[in-house]
Amino acid sequence: MSVVARFEVHYSRFLDPQGKAVAPLPEFARAPGNLVSLYRWMALMRAYDAKAIALQRTGQIGTFASLLGHEAVNAGVASAMERDDVFLMTYRENGVQLMRGVTLKELFLYWGGDERGSDFSGPRRDFPICITIAAHAPHAVGVAYAMKLRRERRAAVCALGDGATSKGDFYEALNAAGAWKLPVVFIVTNNQWAISVPRAKQSAAQTLAQKAVAAGIEGRQVDGNDVVAVRHAMDEALAHARSGAGPALIEALTYRLSDHTTADDASRYRSPDEVAEAWKLDPILRLRAHLMAGGAWDKAREDALLKECNEQVQAAAQAYLDTPPPTAAQMFDHLYAQLPAPLARQRTAALGDE
Numbered sequence: 001m002s003v004v005a006r007f008e009v010h011y012s013r014f015l016d017p018q019g020k021a022v023a024p025l026p027e028f029a030r031a032p033g034n035l036v037s038l039y040r041w042m043a044l045m046r047a048y049d050a051k052a053i054a055l056q057r058t059g060q061i062g063t064f065a066s067l068l069g070h071e072a073v074n075a076g077v078a079s080a081m082e083r084d085d086v087f088l089m090t091y092r093e094n095g096v097q098l099m100r101g102v103t104l105k106e107l108f109l110y111w112g113g114d115e116r117g118s119d120f121s122g123p124r125r126d127f128p129i130c131i132t133i134a135a136h137a138p139h140a141v142g143v144a145y146a147m148k149l150r151r152e153r154r155a156a157v158c159a160l161g162d163g164a165t166s167k168g169d170f171y172e173a174l175n176a177a178g179a180w181k182l183p184v185v186f187i188v189t190n191n192q193w194a195i196s197v198p199r200a201k202q203s204a205a206q207t208l209a210q211k212a213v214a215a216g217i218e219g220r221q222v223d224g225n226d227v228v229a230v231r232h233a234m235d236e237a238l239a240h241a242r243s244g245a246g247p248a249l250i251e252a253l254t255y256r257l258s259d260h261t262t263a264d265d266a267s268r269y270r271s272p273d274e275v276a277e278a279w280k281l282d283p284i285l286r287l288r289a290h291l292m293a294g295g296a297w298d299k300a301r302e303d304a305l306l307k308e309c310n311e312q313v314q315a316a317a318q319a320y321l322d323t324p325p326p327t328a329a330q331m332f333d334h335l336y337a338q339l340p341a342p343l344a345r346q347r348t349a350a351l352g353d354e
């Protein structure tokens, strides 16, 4: 027998959990201003997240999926993307949306069940949040195929969870993207859990990144709590995709610090010790420690930022609460360009009932 193929999966990290650089920083991270900007976004994400949970607990929005612990993945992905790239997301990428121009008020509207929340002020070609696990992976392939046919230097970015990589849609999308060399980047946020199913039970594969290899795509792992590592890997993958060299897959290793959603109680299936360990890797603490050690951040700036974030989030929540509820017609109006006759009749009937 002879070896016919060999593969390696590389892992990268620039900042260790104490915020110390363990490798020479890439160009963008050498300018402290760039990292401060990412830090500010990550702080806003966390303030938003806390407010959304408070609104849910007081019955003012519906079920909410927290992004606690995912801030570095969100900020790394968003900061690497161009405005005319197309983002296809799950429910845990509200931070990317914010950085791409979706407003806090729109996010609250979305989780409040108001269709107007999906009518983003952000890039108009980004897709709506996809709750159906992995269903947007083939859509990303379609988007990237269109870009390739039109010879555009753009890319599609498809964000998925670890659990999503067990779905057929994911493998089919990877295969097509590899075979057609499409400009698409798959970013897999491995937060160790798919609701109550731990990573170890989801797949016998050593890494999720290696799933790309079978599709002829390079798969790599990064420390998903290190925003520098996420951003750098995304920069490289996007440059690769835009140059016509084909797709890439990045597995970002992080941890879901929250319950799966506000409808879940994770203490029923995972230990407090595991969660406490994961908090030591908090991406926000890590970046703050790095900035403080370099003199680019201090307590006064931190206090001012937290105040600013809370005010922004508070004002957006109030604007959401002050928005008059949608009319019954709205549930018909966002689905079809031309409403089929039976639904048109229902629409008229619904309006008559108001």
Ligand SMILES: Cc1ncc(C[n+]2csc(CCOP(=O)(O)OP(=O)(O)O)c2C)c(N)n1
Residues within 6 Å of the ligand: 092, 131, 132, 133, 134, 160, 161, 162, 163, 164, 165, 191, 193, 194, 195, 256, 260
């Ligand atoms: C097709 C489909 N099956 C099942 C579900 C129910 N469901 C919602 S979230 C989830 C787990 C997803 O885990 P993962 O992909 O790791 O994402 P995470 O929630 O951890 O961000 C499941 C099974 C769904 N939304 N869609």
Ligand SMILES: [Mg+2]
Residues within 6 Å of the ligand: 161, 162, 163, 189, 190, 191, 192, 193, 194, 195
């Ligand atoms: Mg997961």
